[in-house]
Amino acid sequence: xxxxxxxxxxxxxxxxxxxxxxxxxxRLSFIAxxxxxxxxxxxxxxxxxxxxxxIGTHRxxxxxxxLETGRLFKETVDLIDETEERFGVEIRRFxxxxxxxxxxxxxxxxxxxYESVEARHACCHVRKLxxxxxxxxxxxxxxxGLRRGQSGNRATTPxxxxxxxxxxxxxxxxxxxxxxxxxxxxxQENIPINPLHQRGYPSIGCxxxxxxxxxxxxxxAGRWWWENDEKRECGLHVAGAEQTSATSAIxxx
Numbered sequence: 001x002x003x004x005x006x007x008x009x010x011x012x013x014x015x016x017x018x019x020x021x022x023x024x025x026x027r028l029s030f031i032a033x034x035x036x037x038x039x040x041x042x043x044x045x046x047x048x049x050x051x052x053x054x055i056g057t058h059r060x061x062x063x064x065x066x067l068e069t070g071r072l073f074k075e076t077v078d079l080i081d082e083t084e085e086r087f088g089v090e091i092r093r094f095x096x097x098x099x100x101x102x103x104x105x106x107x108x109x110x111x112x113x114y115e116s117v118e119a120r121h122a123c124c125h126v127r128k129l130x131x132x133x134x135x136x137x138x139x140x141x142x143x144x145g146l147r148r149g150q151s152g153n154r155a156t157t158p159x160x161x162x163x164x165x166x167x168x169x170x171x172x173x174x175x176x177x178x179x180x181x182x183x184x185x186x187x188q189e190n191i192p193i194n195p196l197h198q199r200g201y202p203s204i205g206c207x208x209x210x211x212x213x214x215x216x217x218x219x220x221a222g223r224w225w226w227e228n229d230e231k232r233e234c235g236l237h238v239a240g241a242e243q244t245s246a247t248s249a250i251x252x253x
Contacts, residue, residue, distance in 0.1 A: 008162040012169050019159035019173065025054050027159065027173040028143070032060045036140025038171075039063045041132065042091065044079045045204055046182055046193050047145035047174050053191045056087025062143065065135045068093040069127040070101070071206040075196050082192050094131035101126060111208060117227060120209075127206070139168050146172040149179060150203070150219050179219065 019027045028051070031038050040055060040062050042048035055062050066080065080091050104112075104126050113120035136142055148157045157175045162168075174182070179202070186193055196204050200212030202219040211222045 008164075008167075008169065012158075012160045012162040015160040015169065015171075016158045019171070020176075024050070024173055024177075025058055027171070028054055028060055028062065029058060031141050031143065031171055031173075032062050034141070037063065037138055038141040038143060039065060039136055039139040040143040041135060042066050042145070043204065044076050044083065044194055045145060046186060046197055046202075047147060047177075049079075049083065049191050049193050050177075050182060050185055051143065051145055051173065052083055052089060052091075053087055053189060056089040059088075063092065063139075064089050065092045065094055067128050067131050067135070068095045069131075069206050070096060071127065071208055073194075073196060073204065073207045073210075075194050076204060079192065079194055086192055092135075094135045096127045096131055100130065113209065114226060120224060120227070133166075136166055136168065139166075141171050142166065142168050143171045143173065145174055147174050147177055147179075147182075149177075 019030065022030060038061070040048075040051060042052055042064060044066065052064055054060075055064060068077075080093075083089070084091050104122060108115070108119040108122060113123040142163065146154055146157045148155050157172050159172055159175050161170050161172075163170045177185075185191070194201075194204055201210060201222060202213060203223055204210055205223055209224050211225050213219070213222045
């Protein structure tokens with residue numbers, strides 16, 4: 001399937017309506033049957049494990065990839081092999097280029113992301129966005145684990161939307177699932193999950209940029225917690241990947 005940008009928004013809206021009437025397996029099977037390359041990017045979080053399990057169980061022709069940033073928790077890295085073995089899927093790793101990491105460190109310092117939002121965005125660009133571009137090369141559909149309940153910034157997440165920056169249709173098959181349904185499904189299907197979820201980490205990214213949340217905090221409050229902005233994102237799911245309004249709560253040198 002070739003994405004025609006002139007009609008893509010209308011196509012995505014039509015697809016959104018179709019997916020709304022299907023269950024998870026039906027949504028994934030429908031996308032897999034459309035003919036274009038479908039890529040699922042997993043961060044090995046609980047939502048992503050649900051999707052990977054469905055892809056593997058139903059033997060769907062969907063590429064499963066992950067962004068191996070070089071700064072993931074050990075628990076996350078260990079879960080990759082376990083998930084591959086359990087569901088019979090290959091999770092292809094995409095990593096940042098060492099030259100890009102070295103250039104970042106020379107400009108900002110290895111952990112410069114604590115010092116300013118600009119530096120944090122630059123780190124996410126090197127470790128996530130560039131590898132993501134390679135992972136999605138040639139894809140017609142990008143499948144994600146986004147849910148409306150993850151944060152206020154994601155409250156209106158559709159099942160399908162046109163990503164003009166990447167010229168593909170983004171699919172969010174769990175958009176209408178809440179965390180209780182996710183947990184119940186994981187328990188029923190005995191799906192392996194990251195042990196950090198039991199330690200207060202509902203949303204897990206790179207180790208230096210993720211903390212456990214406090215009681216009553218939103219699911220993603222532990223991501224880039226030092227920034228004074230409710231719309232904190234790494235740029236993967238932000239149009240244009242531009243976020244300039246946030247400020248860092250950590251004093252700059």
